Amino acid sequence: xxxxxxxxxxxxxxxxxxxxxxxxxxxxxxxxxxxxxxxxxxxxxxxxxxxxxxxxxxxxxxxxxxxxxxxxxxxxxxxxxxxxxxxxxxxxxxxxxxxxxxxxxxxxxxxxxxxxxxxxxxxxxxxxxxxxxxxxxxxxxxxxxxxxxxxxxxxxxxxxxxxxxxxxxxxxxxxxxxxxxxxxxxxxxxxxxxxxxxxxxxxxxxxxxxxxxxxxxxxxxxxxxxxxxxxxxxxxxxxxxxxxxxxxxxxxxxxxxxxxxxxxxxxxxxxxxxxxxxxxxxxxxxxxxxxxxxxxxxxxxxxxxxxxxxxxxxxxxxxxxxxxxxxxxxxxxxxxxxxxxxxxxxxxxxxxxxxxxxxxxxxxxxxxxxxxxxxxxxxxxxxxxxxxxxxxxxxxxxxxxxxxxxxxxxxxxxxxxxxxxxxxxxxxxxxxxxxxxxxxxxxxxxxxxxxxxxxxxxxxxxxxxxxxxxxxxxxxxxxxxxxx
Ligand code: NDP
Numbered sequence: 001x002x003x004x005x006x007x008x009x010x011x012x013x014x015x016x017x018x019x020x021x022x023x024x025x026x027x028x029x030x031x032x033x034x035x036x037x038x039x040x041x042x043x044x045x046x047x048x049x050x051x052x053x054x055x056x057x058x059x060x061x062x063x064x065x066x067x068x069x070x071x072x073x074x075x076x077x078x079x080x081x082x083x084x085x086x087x088x089x090x091x092x093x094x095x096x097x098x099x100x101x102x103x104x105x106x107x108x109x110x111x112x113x114x115x116x117x118x119x120x121x122x123x124x125x126x127x128x129x130x131x132x133x134x135x136x137x138x139x140x141x142x143x144x145x146x147x148x149x150x151x152x153x154x155x156x157x158x159x160x161x162x163x164x165x166x167x168x169x170x171x172x173x174x175x176x177x178x179x180x181x182x183x184x185x186x187x188x189x190x191x192x193x194x195x196x197x198x199x200x201x202x203x204x205x206x207x208x209x210x211x212x213x214x215x216x217x218x219x220x221x222x223x224x225x226x227x228x229x230x231x232x233x234x235x236x237x238x239x240x241x242x243x244x245x246x247x248x249x250x251x252x253x254x255x256x257x258x259x260x261x262x263x264x265x266x267x268x269x270x271x272x273x274x275x276x277x278x279x280x281x282x283x284x285x286x287x288x289x290x291x292x293x294x295x296x297x298x299x300x301x302x303x304x305x306x307x308x309x310x311x312x313x314x315x316x317x318x319x320x321x322x323x324x325x326x327x328x329x330x331x332x333x334x335x336x337x338x339x340x341x342x343x344x345x346x347x348x349x350x351x352x353x354x355x356x357x358x359x360x361x362x363x364x365x366x367x368x369x370x371x372x373x374x375x376x377x378x379x380x381x382x383x384x385x386x387x388x389x390x391x392x393x394x395x396x397x398x399x400x401x402x403x404x405x406x407x408x409x410x411x412x413x414x415x416x417x418x419x420x421x422x423x424x425x426x427x428x429x430x431x432x433x434x435x436x437x438x439x440x441x442x443x444x445x446x447x448x449x450x451x452x453x454x455x456x457x458x459x460x461x462x463x464x465x466x467x468x469x470x471x472x473x474x475x476x477x478x479x480x481x482x483x484x
Contacts, residue, residue: 007038009183011047011207012190014054015200021046026180026209031097031327032318034365040183043208045216048175051204052222055146055173058201063143063171070169071122073198077165078115080192085112091184092157093318097327097367098281100319106281107185110447111161117449118165121470135482141474143171144248145224148217150177150238152230153329154284154389157185163227164189166469168202172225176205177214181329183207210234218242227472228252232387232413232458239461250462250472252286252454254387255415258408259289259444260398260430262421263297266442270420271302275309277418277444279371282328283391286459287416287438287445290393291384293404299397303375306395307353310371316360327366328390334367337390340383341372344394349377354391385411401426405433415455418444437463 008025010017020041028038041047062070081088085108093103130137149163160178167174178186186205193203206213214234218226218241225248228238232253242249259274277289294302315325328334334357341355354372371391377383384394398404408417416438419427424441431439437455440446453465464472 009038009040009187009207011041011043011051012194012203012205013047013051014057014204015194017190017194018050020044020207028095028181028183029330030094030366031329032094032363032366034331034367037094038184040180040207043206043213045212047206047208048213048216048220051175051206052146052217052220054201054204055175056222058199059143059145059173062168062173062199062202065171067122067125067169070171071119073196074115074119074122074165074169076196077189077192077198078112078119080196081108081112081115081189084188084192088157088185088188090319091188092182093326095156095182095184096153096329097318099323099326101321101323102281107155107158111157111185113449114158114161115165118169118469121466122169125470135480138479138481140477140479141170141470142477144473144475145172146222147172147174147473148177148220148223148226149174150214150217150226150228150230151179151186153179153182154281154286156182157189159229160186160189162464163229164203166464167227167473170470170473172473173202174204175217175223176203177208177217178205180207180209215241218247219245221245223247225249225473227464235460248472250454250464251460252464253415253458253460254389254413255286255288255455255459256291256385256387256411256413257287257289257416257418257436258291258293258434259418260404260408260420261292261294261298261302262419262423262426263295264422265420266422267298267302267305269442271305271309273418273420273442273444274306275313278393279310279313279325279391280445282325282369283371283393284329284389285445289418289444290388291379291396291407291411292393293396293398293407295404296397296399299395303352303395307373310373311353313371315358315368315370317362325371325391327363327368329367331367333390334369337369337388337392340386340388340390340392341374344374344377344381344383344392347377347381347383349374349383349394352395379407379410387413401430405430409433409435412458413455414457415459416440
């Protein structure tokens with residue numbers, strides 16, 4: 001590993017950028033080159049204590065503001081992010097290895113949209129009332145208290161803003177712990193929060209790894225709720241730790257999602273849609289459709305056109321506007337993903353394209369891999385049922401609706417899926433039989449921020465999004481008022 005430059009990030013606690021309590025640092029590596037370009041504090045439980053204390057000190061005053069007052073703060077943060085749009089996109093692209101076009105259109109744009117959206121929802125918020133003949137019930141939404149917000153590396157600021165905006169909007173104060181691999185835009189958000197002058201202690205951020213910072217944060221007695229997005233095995237640890245003190249908990253975990261393609265689909269748009277669902281962000285989106293189920297009648301023609309479209313994808317320099325596929329997040333991760341390609345071969349799989357490291361020459365040392373399409377593995381195989389979280393998909397033929405549903409439901413995950421057919425009744429029938437939290441028909445990742453987001457089975461517990469976020473980040477209290 002070569003060193004390029006050294007930028008040392010700091011924790012943000014009680015309205016100030018502060019040094020952490022140890023001398024230890026973690027390297028921040030640029031995935032496209034494998035070069036270290038910054039360092040992030042390796043914080044420990046002492047830093048978590050300071051951040052949770054600051055959040056507790058701030059919670060009463062912040063919680064006492066009206067929804068409308070807090071909506072003004074969310075808009076100020078959105079304004080601040082907007083003025084740094086290009087910085088936000090290029091930091092995200094560099095930190096994750098994703099193409100700049102995606103960092104702009106997804107990460108930067110949606111991070112701002114999250115603050116604006118929840119500001120709007122807060123302005124429209126009203127208390128529910130239930131009348132009885134002799135009394136009125138008023139349901140008051142109170143803050144839960146201090147929230148621990150823990151986020152992964154694939155959509156760093158997008159997922160952090162998805163939690164911060166509704167959490168503070170509903171009157172909670174928070175401590176954020178972003179992934180150690182992608183800390184740059186979390187730091188940018190703290191700079192914006194500092195610039196707009198949000199009251200101190202409302203948003204705090206502690207950098208570090210899972211064991212040193214994430215775990216003590218979840219277990220902390222001063223934390224009242226945990227909103228976690230990450231892998232299923234980490235989610236298990238988080239759930240165990242949070243449940244012993246009855247913290248309110250939301251878990252958005254892994255996925256292994258099916259794209260179900262029927263013979264009566266609109267062929268051209270389905271190919272484009274299924275390729276996008278498979279490989280957006282190098283397949284590193286929890287919603288990616290990495291199991292592609294194709295009805296027997298069109299299996300061979302679909303396979304040929306799909307592979308042809310995948311081979312045309314432009315892989316290379318993340319800062320190039322034309323690039324469609326960037327680098328994978330880390331050395332460990334690419335090794336894990338390549339491990340699944342070897343496993344697929346052992347499971348009898350045939351690699352139709354990709355399956356090997358692919359290194360644009362100017363990016364020696366980066367984590368590059370050609371998009372990979374595999375057929376001939378059993379739909380119960382490990383490769384077809386475990387989350388790979390990379391640019392690797394498996395193709396599976398199916399005979400009829402029943403078999404498609406059986407294959408789609410044959411994993412421990414239940415996050416999302418998509419169905420491709422021109423028969424919209426069939427599309428709905430199949431969707432309703434799928435054991436997932438979300439299904440798209442003839443599209444994928446067509447997001448409306450008002451709808452519930454989350455999964456079933458090993459993909460998570462609870463829902464966030466729209467009013468479901470408002471509910472999770474608040475406690476309803478009923479006041480019953482007896483009439484004279
Ligand atoms: P991880 O589970 O490894 O990490 C997620 C976060 O948890 C990171 O900030 C990590 O810190 C932290 N963490 C690690 N160990 C602990 C612990 N014991 N206690 C508390 N926090 C801890 O996930 P990845 O970052 O690898 O992200 C990829 C995963 O996220 C995939 O499985 C993907 O499906 C899932 N995901 C789910 C989404 C959903 O909405 N359902 C959306 C996006 C991703 P650090 O990294 O610094 O160690």
